[in-house]
Amino acid sequence: MSCRILVTDDDELVLIAVEGLLVSEGFDVMTATNGPEALEKAAAESFELFLLDIIMPGMSGFEVCEKLRAMPAYAQTPIVMLTAKSAEADRKRGLEIGATRFLPKPIDPKELVRILKDVTA
Amino acid sequence: MIRFKHLRIRSQLAILFVLVLLPFLASEAITIGYFSRSLKETSERELTNVVRHLLRAVELQSQNVAHGPLPFYEASSSDPERPGKDVLHFLTEVFLSFRVGKTGYPYVIDSKGTLIIHPAKTGQNIIDSLDSKGFAFIRAITARAGNLKAGEVGTIRYPWRNVEEGEKIPRMKVLKYMYFKKWDWIVAAGAYEEEVYGVLDRIELYMTAFFAASVLLVVLFTLAMNRLIARPVVNIAQAAERMAEGDLLSQVSMPVGGHEIAVLSRSFNWMADQVREKTENLEAAVEERTRALKESRERYRNLVENTVDGIVTADLKGVITFANSGMEGMLGVGREKIIGRPIWGIYEGGIDQARKIMHVLRKEGNVTSYEMQLLGPDGAIPIRTSASILRDAEGHEMGTLGIFSDITKVKQLEGDLKKAQAHLIQSMKLRALGDLVAGVAHEINNPLMASTTMLHVLDKELQEQGPSLLPRVEILRRCNHRITKIVNHLREFSRQTIMEMEVIDPNLPVDNALLISAQQLMNNGIQIEKELTEGLPAVLADPNQLEQVFLDLIANARDALENVDGDRRLKAATGLTDLDGQPAVGICISDSGPGIPKEIQDKIFEPFYTTKDVGKGTGLGLSICYGIIEEHRGRIDVDSSPGEGTTFTIRLPLADLSVNGDAKQEDGHEL
Numbered sequence: 001m002s003c004r005i006l007v008t009d010d011d012e013l014v015l016i017a018v019e020g021l022l023v024s025e026g027f028d029v030m031t032a033t034n035g036p037e038a039l040e041k042a043a044a045e046s047f048e049l050f051l052l053d054i055i056m057p058g059m060s061g062f063e064v065c066e067k068l069r070a071m072p073a074y075a076q077t078p079i080v081m082l083t084a085k086s087a088e089a090d091r092k093r094g095l096e097i098g099a100t101r102f103l104p105k106p107i108d109p110k111e112l113v114r115i116l117k118d119v120t121a
Numbered sequence: 122m123i124r125f126k127h128l129r130i131r132s133q134l135a136i137l138f139v140l141v142l143l144p145f146l147a148s149e150a151i152t153i154g155y156f157s158r159s160l161k162e163t164s165e166r167e168l169t170n171v172v173r174h175l176l177r178a179v180e181l182q183s184q185n186v187a188h189g190p191l192p193f194y195e196a197s198s199s200d201p202e203r204p205g206k207d208v209l210h211f212l213t214e215v216f217l218s219f220r221v222g223k224t225g226y227p228y229v230i231d232s233k234g235t236l237i238i239h240p241a242k243t244g245q246n247i248i249d250s251l252d253s254k255g256f257a258f259i260r261a262i263t264a265r266a267g268n269l270k271a272g273e274v275g276t277i278r279y280p281w282r283n284v285e286e287g288e289k290i291p292r293m294k295v296l297k298y299m300y301f302k303k304w305d306w307i308v309a310a311g312a313y314e315e316e317v318y319g320v321l322d323r324i325e326l327y328m329t330a331f332f333a334a335s336v337l338l339v340v341l342f343t344l345a346m347n348r349l350i351a352r353p354v355v356n357i358a359q360a361a362e363r364m365a366e367g368d369l370l371s372q373v374s375m376p377v378g379g380h381e382i383a384v385l386s387r388s389f390n391w392m393a394d395q396v397r398e399k400t401e402n403l404e405a406a407v408e409e410r411t412r413a414l415k416e417s418r419e420r421y422r423n424l425v426e427n428t429v430d431g432i433v434t435a436d437l438k439g440v441i442t443f444a445n446s447g448m449e450g451m452l453g454v455g456r457e458k459i460i461g462r463p464i465w466g467i468y469e470g471g472i473d474q475a476r477k478i479m480h481v482l483r484k485e486g487n488v489t490s491y492e493m494q495l496l497g498p499d500g501a502i503p504i505r506t507s508a509s510i511l512r513d514a515e516g517h518e519m520g521t522l523g524i525f526s527d528i529t530k531v532k533q534l535e536g537d538l539k540k541a542q543a544h545l546i547q548s549m550k551l552r553a554l555g556d557l558v559a560g561v562a563h564e565i566n567n568p569l570m571a572s573t574t575m576l577h578v579l580d581k582e583l584q585e586q587g588p589s590l591l592p593r594v595e596i597l598r599r600c601n602h603r604i605t606k607i608v609n610h611l612r613e614f615s616r617q618t619i620m621e622m623e624v625i626d627p628n629l630p631v632d633n634a635l636l637i638s639a640q641q642l643m644n645n646g647i648q649i650e651k652e653l654t655e656g657l658p659a660v661l662a663d664p665n666q667l668e669q670v671f672l673d674l675i676a677n678a679r680d681a682l683e684n685v686d687g688d689r690r691l692k693a694a695t696g697l698t699d700l701d702g703q704p705a706v707g708i709c710i711s712d713s714g715p716g717i718p719k720e721i722q723d724k725i726f727e728p729f730y731t732t733k734d735v736g737k738g739t740g741l742g743l744s745i746c747y748g749i750i751e752e753h754r755g756r757i758d759v760d761s762s763p764g765e766g767t768t769f770t771i772r773l774p775l776a777d778l779s780v781n782g783d784a785k786q787e788d789g790h791e792l
Contacts, residue, residue: 017574105566
């Protein structure tokens, strides 16, 4: 059974690479390049996991995370956040608004896969 | 020879008295005496005449006797040489009819002292009669009478007290007598002098009185002269002498009146007052001026002596003529060892230095803020010099004046300031660079992540579809790995991580770092020396960050020891020290490596500066350490010299435990 995941990142290259990685690992991957699009897709479809970049133009990953948590369907769904800043403030804020894990960018692909599998187990 | 005009006025007066007044008095006395004697002789002539007349009468009677007896002469006498009774009777009558003065009378006595004719005592022998002084004057008369020549009158004076009259005081009597040899008769007539002289005595008294008055007047005149002229003049002279000797209070006792001496005295006193007043004014003025001068001198002396600057003067030959206490302090010797030396003897640059200064002095007229060095007791002292040419009142050059300010402290402060500025610039540079690096790191992050992820996928696929290409993918993967490492380093450098400050034992991060590196160090044959002081005060720090710093320093030490043959040592020590005057904890990481050349010691904390081979170091390690320690408000210093090894010293301020017994959290949590 494949895990359905929505990967949101404003960087198309990252999106393509992560999609390729996750697909090769057996995930059912959908992508969004910005916050509104991610929320739209989340509302239209159903996902078991979210991978969110924090720094995005327009709507930040934090906002997306908050809005997802506000949706009853995703109140418990794991949300993993990626940030270029491994800053403690980001981590704290992210955890407060319901993020499941906080990962620094760049991250070793094997590590990413391990963590994602871990949170959905 | 002393001239009269040179004599003192009293001596002159005395000489005048002797030379002029005494002869006058003497001549007056002589005149009076002569006059008096003449008058007396004249008066006595009456007595003499009585005696002469009576003797003449006696003579005539004796001749009558020769020519025939007179009616009253008794010719019965057998001795023809004796008058007869009648003659005697006649002569007696004649004698007794005479009176001399009031009480004087004539009488006749023979040479045996028997009275022949006498008013009362005829026939008595009075040869032994004594005067009131006990002198037998009758005997004297009888003795002398025989010697008288014919016609000569004898005179005798004797004091006589008439007992019958009841007189108590004897009076002088004068007696004139002649001798009639034929009958051995002494014809005498006597009277009291006062009666003989009558008014003459009074005249003599008056004249004596007049003479005495004259003497008195002369004496008084002389005294008056003395008093009126000599004494005031002498007084003035003495006062003038006293004044000349310095007694300005000297005054002449003030004679009243308008005469010249009084005027002179007053003038003198007035003049003395003026002199005194002027002198006192002058003295006061001199005193005031002296005091002002003293004060001024003292002020200048204080100014010169109390300044910390060294002040010297030198003459035209360059020999030091004056040095103040500031100079003594600077050179560390007493001024007696400075004065007399050539000025260049105290210059570090010697005579060349002195020539340079003189050159500037001649060219510019003065020297200001000229920096040079003096020879102090402990070596050269940096000083700032001002110098000028000293001139006398006529403008001739006398020498030079130099003022030296010790600028050792200034130099030191300048050094400190430079260091602080360097630190500040370093910090600012780091911050700006940090921002830039953070941006760069962020921008690289995404493509790097994409690349790494994609390589991972590619690697997996190639393992099945084309394993021959795997080594090439591996090269790409290593490239990515290095890029990742660089980016991570850049991110650390940009300090965009949050510090987690805790109150910790400063030994803790050192211990941890040593623990982590121990195996690796031992593998490299490095001996670890640990000298951690127990019980150090706590510091407020992020233990992970400090650990990172020590790991970095240990890694550097390890790299430095890599090519060292033999003794490879790394030492970690902690202890108490101070930081900007405050107590602090010090942590030293030392190695026995080749050391860091002085010229690059300043650069090692700069970002991207590295001495390591390409790929081995990013040049950010020490820069990051610097940044971390900076954020801990501490300081990191390096002490190294080639061949002696290197010591990095980190100083961290003590945790301020005064607020609620806990340390204040320094950094915010927001970004």
